Amino acid sequence: MTSTSLWHPQTAMSTIEESLTVIASGRGASVRTEDGQDLLDLPAGLWHANVGHGRTRIADAVRRQMADLETYHLFQGMANRPAIRLAERLAALSPIPDAKVFLTSGGSDSVDTACKLARRHWQLAGRPGKRVIVSRQHAYHGLHGFGTSITGIQSNRDGYGGDSLIPETARVPWDDLAATEAELLRLGPDNVAAVIAEPVIGTGGVLLPPPGYLTGLAELCRRLDVLLIADEVITGFGRVGQWFACRRFGIEPDLLTMAKGITSGYLPLGGVLVSRRIWEPFFAETPDAPTFRHGLTYSGHAAACVAAEENLSILEEEGLLERVLDLEPVLAQALTPLRDHEAVVDVRAGTGLLAAVQLDPDADARPVLRAAREGGVLTRLLADNSLHVSPPFVITAEEISRAADVLKSALDRARTLESA
Structure with a gap:
């Protein structure tokens, strides 16, 4: 039917x-x-x-949480205990030292959050010209505004009245560091906010990184003073045999997006791990500290966070x-x-x-x-x-x-x- x-x-x-x-x-x-x-x-x-x-264990934990409190938002200093617990746990697993955790509702939300944070970072650093987000051919980063704009799959870009919903984007070959450097130099590093990369390209065909590619990309971003966003929506939480593929491939990004395996799909949840370089201005104890004007109704949804906690425990215990x-x-x-x-x-x-x-x-x-x-x-x-x-x-x-x-x-x- x-x-x-x-x-x-x-x-x-x-x-x-x-x-x-x-x-x-x-x-x-x-x-x-x-x-x-x-x-x-x-x-x-x-x-x-x-x-x-x-997994009835996850279902039972979610039911118990919902019986007490389905969720409560995180806006303007509000919180719920599962979101606080999960953020601490994710920070401890993070390949980014001393990371902060911005929780979202899923992978596309996480990508949009990371791209906005990258551009906001450079605004606060007094370099407002750094706006371009560079992605790789065959890459998939969800289908929200930024995700549609930076996808390396042309069919997902077509049909919306222009080359890109968000104009300041560019694409590079998925496996060619020399061509990537040439494009960054052509764009001008003073115009580029970040490069975003899946450690293993997923929807584009499970394209495994050539030996040394990811460490080379991280070094290139450091040298040209461009942020590196690792999209681990697919690879995170054990898919490549470590909590995050960044650990397996030996890189330390500035931002890391996550979703999917964080709850094994039992409830929608995602997040962004944020490096000190980016979060520090927002946490400064001064009257003029900036606010990140971004959020989602279900950021840190209490029942979803409980599902994530149980999921992480199963991954560890088994x-x-x-x-x-x-x-x-x-x-x-x-x-x-x-x-x-x-x-x-x-x-x-x-x-x-x-x-x-x-x-x-x-x-x-x-x-x-x-x-x-x-x-x-x-x-x-x-x-x-x-x-x-x-x-x-x-x-x-x-x-x-x-x-x-x-x-x-x-x-x-x-x-x-x-x-x-």
Whole structure:
């Protein structure tokens, strides 16, 4: 049964009748459809179900919090205790020393917050010309005002009456430091506020950074006095085997955006970790200290913060970050043989539980998705016609092997149908 009222995000609504799948429940690394089919959830929802589905511990904690207080806002000195506790915990995990935590409702909110903070920082520093936010080709940073403006996926930029909703933006190659430096110099460092980068590009196709790229980018930003924003909405909270990918790749950004895995999707929540360089003026104990005129109704939502606390505890107590590192080679080994399939252009894996199976860019991937679903595996397409693989951390080695077998069978079946 379809709805005549629901408008699906990022969806060609004319095709919804043939593709609608209603998810009714989930347990561990699998979900069950409304018509009773069990599916291995290879995308973990939208990259978020890190601890897996059906965690009654999180649901019970949220219920208890809501019975006392659903939430209370953080504006003008108001607070709720879960938001205070969570901020302290996040600051302790942060790859940014002495970080402050600005809580949001999700990833797109976090990106907008970080970009506004970057520009506000330079205004306060007496360098108002530094306004341009530079991003990378293939990058995805949500779809709010700044996210739409800085995306490196052209289809998400088109159709709004101009090249960019916010004009002071620019893009650079995703993997070329020399070209990035040349563009920053062309723009003029005195005009550039920040470079924003996903440590591993997600929606653009799970593009792993070349060796030394991220440390080189951080050094370039320092040398040219440009802020570095790490977008860890996907990679944060264990996806690459550490709390944050910045630790794995050895970089210390000025701002770090987070969401998704912070609650494993049990409630919407996000945030920005902010370095001393940026937060210090706002915390100065002087009458003329500036105010950051930015906020969200549900920043630090009490029940969402409780969900995050329980989620972080599960990650710690069950050793799920270590499990990601253990499964990292298992996932790569299972998927690598697909590279030899005639329908496959590339397989990218080997950094945490993140992978993509890239199909021929001109191929119709819909038969592959259907055949995989019929075989009990749920995946979806990324921007470069890749199959999305980022399973919950509780997936087993046996489930990974089964998923790879199903994907191969789906590719074979789709190729056979195409040739018929």
